[in-house]
Amino acid sequence: MGPASSSLKEKHHGVLIAGVQLCTDLCKASTDALEYLRKNCTEGLVRILRDVSNSPYAPEYDVAGITDPFLHIRVLRLMRMLGQGDADSSEYMNDILAQVATKTESNKNAGNAILYECVETIMGIEASSGLRVLAINILGRFLSNRDNNIRYVALHMLMKAVTVDFQAVQRHRTTILECVKDSDASIRKRALELVFLLVNDTNVKSLTKELIDYLEVSDQEFKGDLTAKICSIVEKFSQEKLWYIDQMFKVLSLAGNYVKDDVWHALIVMISNAPDLQGYSVRSLYKAFQTSNEQETLVRVTVWCIGEYGEMLVNNVGVLEMEEPMTVTESDAVDAVEVALKCNSSDITTRAMSLVALLKLSSRFPPTSERIREIVMQHKGNVELELQQRSIEFNSIIQRHRNIKSSLVERMPVLDESAFIGKRVGSSQATLSADKSSRPTSGSPGASLKLPNGVAKPPPAPLVDLLDLSSDDVPASTSSTTDFLHDLLGGDLMSPSSSAPSGGGAGTDILMDLLSIGSPSAPTDVSVPNIISSNQGNAGELETAPASVMDFLDGLPSNSSLPGDKDPIYPSITAFESSTLKISFSFTKQPGKPQDTVIQATFTNLSSNTYTDFIFQAAVPKFIQLHLDPASSSTLPASGNGTIMQTLSVTNSQQGQKPLAMRIRMVYRVNNEDKTEQGQINNFPPGL
Amino acid sequence: MIHFVLLISRQGKVRLTKWYSPYSQKERSKVIRELGRIILTRAPKLCNFVEWRGYKVVYRRYASLYFCACIDPDDNELEILEIIHHYVEILDRYFGSVCELDLIFNFHKAYYILDEILIAGELQESSKKNVARLVAAQDALVETAKEQTGSTSNMIAQATK
Numbered sequence: 001m002g003p004a005s006s007s008l009k010e011k012h013h014g015v016l017i018a019g020v021q022l023c024t025d026l027c028k029a030s031t032d033a034l035e036y037l038r039k040n041c042t043e044g045l046v047r048i049l050r051d052v053s054n055s056p057y058a059p060e061y062d063v064a065g066i067t068d069p070f071l072h073i074r075v076l077r078l079m080r081m082l083g084q085g086d087a088d089s090s091e092y093m094n095d096i097l098a099q100v101a102t103k104t105e106s107n108k109n110a111g112n113a114i115l116y117e118c119v120e121t122i123m124g125i126e127a128s129s130g131l132r133v134l135a136i137n138i139l140g141r142f143l144s145n146r147d148n149n150i151r152y153v154a155l156h157m158l159m160k161a162v163t164v165d166f167q168a169v170q171r172h173r174t175t176i177l178e179c180v181k182d183s184d185a186s187i188r189k190r191a192l193e194l195v196f197l198l199v200n201d202t203n204v205k206s207l208t209k210e211l212i213d214y215l216e217v218s219d220q221e222f223k224g225d226l227t228a229k230i231c232s233i234v235e236k237f238s239q240e241k242l243w244y245i246d247q248m249f250k251v252l253s254l255a256g257n258y259v260k261d262d263v264w265h266a267l268i269v270m271i272s273n274a275p276d277l278q279g280y281s282v283r284s285l286y287k288a289f290q291t292s293n294e295q296e297t298l299v300r301v302t303v304w305c306i307g308e309y310g311e312m313l314v315n316n317v318g319v320l321e322m323e324e325p326m327t328v329t330e331s332d333a334v335d336a337v338e339v340a341l342k343c344n345s346s347d348i349t350t351r352a353m354s355l356v357a358l359l360k361l362s363s364r365f366p367p368t369s370e371r372i373r374e375i376v377m378q379h380k381g382n383v384e385l386e387l388q389q390r391s392i393e394f395n396s397i398i399q400r401h402r403n404i405k406s407s408l409v410e411r412m413p414v415l416d417e418s419a420f421i422g423k424r425v426g427s428s429q430a431t432l433s434a435d436k437s438s439r440p441t442s443g444s445p446g447a448s449l450k451l452p453n454g455v456a457k458p459p460p461a462p463l464v465d466l467l468d469l470s471s472d473d474v475p476a477s478t479s480s481t482t483d484f485l486h487d488l489l490g491g492d493l494m495s496p497s498s499s500a501p502s503g504g505g506a507g508t509d510i511l512m513d514l515l516s517i518g519s520p521s522a523p524t525d526v527s528v529p530n531i532i533s534s535n536q537g538n539a540g541e542l543e544t545a546p547a548s549v550m551d552f553l554d555g556l557p558s559n560s561s562l563p564g565d566k567d568p569i570y571p572s573i574t575a576f577e578s579s580t581l582k583i584s585f586s587f588t589k590q591p592g593k594p595q596d597t598v599i600q601a602t603f604t605n606l607s608s609n610t611y612t613d614f615i616f617q618a619a620v621p622k623f624i625q626l627h628l629d630p631a632s633s634s635t636l637p638a639s640g641n642g643t644i645m646q647t648l649s650v651t652n653s654q655q656g657q658k659p660l661a662m663r664i665r666m667v668y669r670v671n672n673e674d675k676t677e678q679g680q681i682n683n684f685p686p687g688l
Numbered sequence: 689m690i691h692f693v694l695l696i697s698r699q700g701k702v703r704l705t706k707w708y709s710p711y712s713q714k715e716r717s718k719v720i721r722e723l724g725r726i727i728l729t730r731a732p733k734l735c736n737f738v739e740w741r742g743y744k745v746v747y748r749r750y751a752s753l754y755f756c757a758c759i760d761p762d763d764n765e766l767e768i769l770e771i772i773h774h775y776v777e778i779l780d781r782y783f784g785s786v787c788e789l790d791l792i793f794n795f796h797k798a799y800y801i802l803d804e805i806l807i808a809g810e811l812q813e814s815s816k817k818n819v820a821r822l823v824a825a826q827d828a829l830v831e832t833a834k835e836q837t838g839s840t841s842n843m844i845a846q847a848t849k
Contacts, residue, residue, distance in 0.1 A: 013814050014814065017812065018807075021811075061815055069767075070774075070811050073767045109769060110770055113764060117764050148736075153766060184733065184734050186734065186738070187735065
């Protein structure tokens with residue numbers, strides 16, 4: 001250390017510079033050296049700096065009127081290292097720093113270089129507040145300098161200064177905002193980062209407004225960054241949902257193509273969590289869609305909202321005071337979605353979402369059902385498998401499965417915001433678009449919305465989960481490992497509280513749990529019938545369904561087993577018999593697969609009216625898997641003149657320990673009325 | 689510290705490279721290609737600092753040559769601009785109104801001068817007079833050495849005639 005510090009006493013500038021540099025590196029390398037230098041050399045350094053800045057004109061070292069700026073800068077840097085965290089030495093340096101800061105001319109680059117280093121030193125040590133103000137002022141002057149280099153350097157410095165003295169930097173906010181619009185790309189980037197650091201609750205609204213205005217005129221490369229920053233500002237600092245939604249809509253209309261997926265997903269979550277703003281959202285989106293429909297993300301969000309909240313759009317629900325009155329007819333809404341579907345620039349995701357939205361609209365606006373069906377059918381032969389599949393499925397839902405259509409396309413349950421945010425932060429994007437295979441089979445168009453690349457399995461015959469949908473439970477945030485939409489669709493519904501029944505029995509039966517209808521303990525289900533009733537369709541029927549289930553279960557007729565077609569091992573049974581309908585099951589088992597059973601179901605019409613649109617549904621407990629094949633026909637002639645046959649395959653994972661049990665429901669039309677019958681089958685032969 | 693200094697012509701030809709950090713041969717050519725592309729395509733009005741791979745590159749254009757220096761992120765960029773200018777002034781003083789041709793034909797002298805100014809990536813000599821004096825002394829040595837070899841070969845040629 002001795003030789004190093006003695007080199008600071010030299011006269012020759014070259015040696016001095018090298019010595020100072022050596023000491024700087026020593027300080028970086030070891031704290032002992034730092035301490036030593038701090039004790040011994042601070043005065044020496046201050047003296048050197050004073051000499052060199054006060055020295056008269058020396059032609060040898062002169063650069064642009066300043067003697068040896070390099071030495072200035074090096075000494076300032078070493079002083080910064082010594083003064084960091086140490087109040088005494090900082091105080092000692094105060095005078096000379098003030099002198100350098102005020103005396104140095106800043107019309108040449110050399111002077112500016114010295115001032116820059118000086119400001120950095122002031123920021124780095126424990127300077128007095130007067131000195132700090134001086135430093136910020138210098139930076140402010142730099143900012144308004146016309147030279148790009150100086151402005152760049154100033155922005156860089158201000159970013160560091162923000163942590164030290166927030167208020168002072170706020171004063172220069174307007175200048176910084178100007179820099180965001182500068183023609184130089186590096187300055188723009190720096191200024192944008194600085195603005196982002198400056199945002200706090202008070203100025204966020206005006207800042208966002210400025211940034212969005214600039215978004216309109218900025219270049220393409222910059223738009224991506226700018227959009228991302230605006231979205232994160234808006235998300236972090238939004239206090240009211242209305243403002244957040246407004247800003248996001250503006251950003252979407254201006255630069256929707258640059259908005260990342262998780263941002264607009266979050267927007268949708270937010271909208272679904274703000275029921276009073278849904279009407280406003282869908283109307284603003286509709287308006288925005290008319291003007292700027294080339295922004296892909298805007299189209300997607302609009303189409304989703306129109307699908308979900310279509311009736312709010314048409315009936316002007318929840319109008320806020322500042323909205324202008326607007327009349328949108330049902331066909332206008334359908335038009336909008338049709339445009340989105342047909343537009344050449346829409347990609348597959350958007351078109352898939354449009355198809356889903358059309359399905360929802362056909363349930364919410366029944367008069368347009370036929371027109372919607374035609375539109376959907378146009379994609380029957382589409383090259384994209386996804387669109388083709390959706391088109392055909394939705395067409396069949398609209399045409400034939402009217403009674404379940406309304407329950408299929410009910411309002412989506414409120415997406416759990418905290419769970420969404422947690423998942424978004426924790427998991428990668430992959431999980432959101434990950435497998436649908438982890439979820440049980442579903443025919444839900446609502447879910448397929450979020451995962452446009454997921455395949456919605458066609459419902460050849462309604463399976464267990466379809467019955468779950470009619471209960472529309474609120475997602476539980478418990479199962480954190482499964483993906484988001486698994487929860488959404490009531491993954492918890494798949495874990496019924498009771499396991500297999502030991503026999504029959506009313507009350508907490510499996511089907512009750514699975515359907516979650518009529519169980520008074522779940523308050524959410526009470527709201528479900530209300531929502532259902534607001535939709536057109538089989539509202540009345542579903543509302544009475546809980547009651548009828550209760551009644552029905554209590555008054556189950558005991559099924560007697562009639563001699564049917566005798567299977568050598570397992571006798572056929574009459575599964576269900578009422579005054580109007582009889583069902584018998586016959587069983588066959590595959591040799592070598594004791595757990596699998598193939599059941600042949602035969603339906604006979606006991607009344608004198610013909611049944612049409614006959615649909616059979618079945619539910620089984622958790623340890624059994626069920627697969628329904630398509631029925632032979634959906635018309636049951638009267639008085640047993642013909643029968644419908646349908647094959648079921650059952651796999652009992654607890655074969656031998658627990659017998660088969662099944663709940664069934666039949667829905668059909670008779671005399672232009674829809675009728676439902678339900679029952680439970682308890683008389684399966686043992687050992688199946 | 690300065691990691692390396694590059695002199696690149698407007699057409700992308702490299703006139704001088706000096707490396708103060710370890711870079712393998714392949715890395716060097718890669719760096720030169722990348723930086724050349726970045727800097728040569730920059731518009732004239734833009735600022736002279738580019739952020740690249742976590743480092744900062746400071747460059748300035750003198751006539752048809754770009755002088756580039758790569759520094760650590762926490763260095764003073766304006767100072768590096770001054771150092772570059774310092775070097776160019778010394779070259780100017782030495783060659784007398786230096787142009788790119790001078791550097792092409794006397795690249796060894798350009799290297800000598802650079803070595804006088806920068807050592808291990810840090811500025812070493814801030815006085816132009818000193819550098820000029822040292823390089824002049826070196827040239828004088830070269831002259832005398834040339835003369836000496838010249839006279840020795842004369843003697844041998846005469847002796848063996």
